[in-house]
Amino acid sequence: MGKTTGFMEYQRKTSTDAEPLARLANFNEFHTWLPREEQQTQAARCMDCGVPFCQAGMMIGGAASGCPLNNLIPEWNELIYRGKWELALRRLLATNRFPEFTSRVCPALCEAACTCGDVTGSPVTVRENEHAIIETGYAKGWVKAAPPPSRTGKSVAVIGSGPAGLSVAEYLNKRGHAVTVYEREYRPGGLLMYGIPNMKLDKSVIERRVKIMQAEGIEFLTGMDVGKTVDAAELTAHYDAVVLCCGAKKPRDLAVPGRDAEGVCFAVDYLTSVTRSLLDSEFTDGKAISAAGKNVLVIGGGDTGNDCQGTALRQGCTDLLALEMMPEPPAERTASNPWPEWPRVRKVDYGQVECMARFGKDPRVYQTTVKEFLKDGEGRLCGAVVEYLRPERDPDTGRTNMVPTGETFTYDCQLALIAAGFVGCENYTADAFGVGLTPRGCTQAHDYHTSIDNVFTCGDMRRGQSLVVWALREGRDCAAQVDQYLMGYTNL
């Protein structure tokens, strides 16, 4: 423990965000991080409570509680407090090879399970401590290519370069296997690159990491659509093992009249078009789907809905309405959702903060869905009929469903973004390898091994849409299974 009385002496302090209206002017990250010395003080708030729920990563109350990577949080908090940044980096990298991603986009399951949070009401700033460690590591030149000292002679193809693919590639390469990553996009990163917007994760952060991985010997082949432009059978014959990490990007659609209106599109297609145009040409190519001058309807909440709100505001939308199907969550934990469970409470994310600053209102309306999209004479979206819903318990299953109330209103809009979740992976890659799917549309596997001899799978493709931190954990565990298969034992 760094400082025994730290949690009593110091208040929680986090990075400051740029003023909401000012940050709408661009797509840059908008946090000003604490100076390193201040972060040391924050690390002193860690109580080293003895039972670190923060790093447990276990299922409590049907949801994960604590860090799924089992990051050694109290250990590196103490090292930060003592100013031993290089040692802290080593302890962090022991469990998390990509802290620059998690420290920017992770919802911080660790902080929700922090004992100091339970005792004092304000958890240790674990995520920002993690950020300070890794960025100090880069700034000091401690994070650099370290190729494996020897090679095993075995080869692995990783299909998909999202966080799961990067994670599995990283571990297998460090073990000495020759790793080739196949990616259908022209930039690696998966949803880190083309889902999560630049203001949340600057894309240079991904490029910086991929360069190191390339220098360590991993080959990235981009523009390769396996199962379409690349033959799956050739890969299974050529490589000793193949790992499918293609994500779960099949979007849930809305089967309502007017769905074919011009101006109704899936959220990830919208977000991808914006980031691609930003990176390709600073928007001069005109290829981004634009919300400029439009009233925008976002259907669905979560990270995706919020990212659509932040993006539309930056593009200059004239109004924003966000439909949430479920009832508004409580402001505080209920008795049935105690610490250290993940708190199922109402959150205000950056998109809503910015909407309040821009339009003076939270864009969310709860218990609603679209009943119909309205088109003008030329087939373009000009409005949506929104219907209110109410919860109703199904006596047969005991589940609560949201059912229409019949009460509606019309919202004039010219762009509608469907962020209603995902229904599993795109079938064609799994089909190309002969890998079966579960009823939820995910790849079937036992311990990450599919029913095909040398084919493995992990990440969202296996577990369904989840979080970056879970994709990294799946990549780590899957790499150990692949290593075991290739070598007959594993030390991963």
Ligand SMILES: Cc1cc2nc3c(=O)[nH]c(=O)nc-3n(C[C@H](O)[C@H](O)[C@H](O)COP(=O)(O)OP(=O)(O)OC[C@H]3O[C@@H](n4cnc5c(N)ncnc54)[C@H](O)[C@@H]3O)c2cc1C
């Ligand atoms: C808009 C949005 C915002 C999100 N925000 C957050 C957040 O803030 N925090 C968080 O923790 N999580 C967030 N998530 C979830 C998180 O991004 C995913 O859980 C995570 O990226 C899954 O990683 P993955 O590697 O399994 O799949 P993906 O990231 O989806 O990567 C799959 C990769 O496989 C490639 N691929 C697919 N098929 C083929 C093929 N046949 N051949 C070659 N390549 C192929 C794809 O192009 C892609 O690059 C968000 C998700 C979305 C949609």
Ligand code: SF4
């Ligand atoms: S990866 Fe996420 S849950 Fe784990 S320590 Fe970092 S912020 Fe917390």
